[in-house]
Amino acid sequence: MKTFEIVPANEFLRSINEMFMKYKATAEKTFAQLDTPDFYFHTAGESNSIAIIIQHISGNLKSRFTDFLTSDGEKSDRCRDKEFEEVLLSKEELLRQWEDGFMVLHKELSELNEGDFSRIILIRNEPHSVPEALVRSLAHISYHIGQIVYIAKCIKGEEWKTLSIPKGKSEEFNRKVKKKK
Numbered sequence: 716m717k718t719f720e721i722v723p724a725n726e727f728l729r730s731i732n733e734m735f736m737k738y739k740a741t742a743e744k745t746f747a748q749l750d751t752p753d754f755y756f757h758t759a760g761e762s763n764s765i766a767i768i769i770q771h772i773s774g775n776l777k778s779r780f781t782d783f784l785t786s787d788g789e790k791s792d793r794c795r796d797k798e799f800e801e802v803l804l805s806k807e808e809l810l811r812q813w814e815d816g817f818m819v820l821h822k823e824l825s826e827l828n829e830g831d832f833s834r835i836i837l838i839r840n841e842p843h844s845v846p847e848a849l850v851r852s853l854a855h856i857s858y859h860i861g862q863i864v865y866i867a868k869c870i871k872g873e874e875w876k877t878l879s880i881p882k883g884k885s886e887e888f889n890r891k892v893k894k895k896k
Contacts, residue, residue: 724829731849732824735856739817742860744878745867746813751806753870764801765866768859769809771798773816779838779852783823784831788838788848820852 722730746765754766763771774795779788804812827845835842843851868875880888 724832727832727846728824728827731853732821734853735817735820735824738853738857738860741878742813742863745864746806746810748871748874748876749806749867753867754806754809755801755803756866756870758866758869762866763799763862765863766804766809767799767801768863768866769813770802771795772856772859773812774798775855776816776820776852779848780819780823783827783848784834784836784845786837787840788836789840 749765754769755764757764774793775798778790778793778795781790831845834845836845836848837843838848838851864878
């Protein structure tokens with residue numbers, strides 16, 4: 716039978732913060748390969764552009780993490796439907812919006828402590844433990860960042876610069892990792 720160690724709260728917080736940063740960095744490496752018009756490309760009729768996904772992620776993070784421990788994560792002043800309306804902004808304005816959402820997240824994450832793990836918070840009036848809410852948010856963010864990467868790969872085609880191990884290079888990568896040990 717498998718046994719599992721209980722992960723201390725501070726290790727969980729370190730790990731979840733690291734994962735948020737990893738996904739944020741993945742998106743930003745993607746953004747670096749794009750020009751402003753690329754942010755507005757649609758793969759199909761009802762699909763979201765990268766710009767819309769940025770608006771949505773930013774709005775979601777601001778809503779969920781503003782007063783994270785003391786108010787419902789779906790703020791009454793959030794206009795979620797407007798996040799899915801195309802607003803023509805420059806790449807710089809979109810990236811500023813992106814940063815604004817992540818600043819709210821990081822402020823709240825930096826203030827959490829072990830004692831907060833026993834607290835219950837609300838998201839759309841549904842109770843969540845603090846760890847559950849954090850995992851939910853990380854899953855949501857990673858889902859949308861995967862969409863961003865996919866759309867960018869469609870746009871860039873052969874010009875796409877891979878963000879991970881290139882196709883056909885896994886064995887080479889694994890050999891290099893083994894040599895470092």
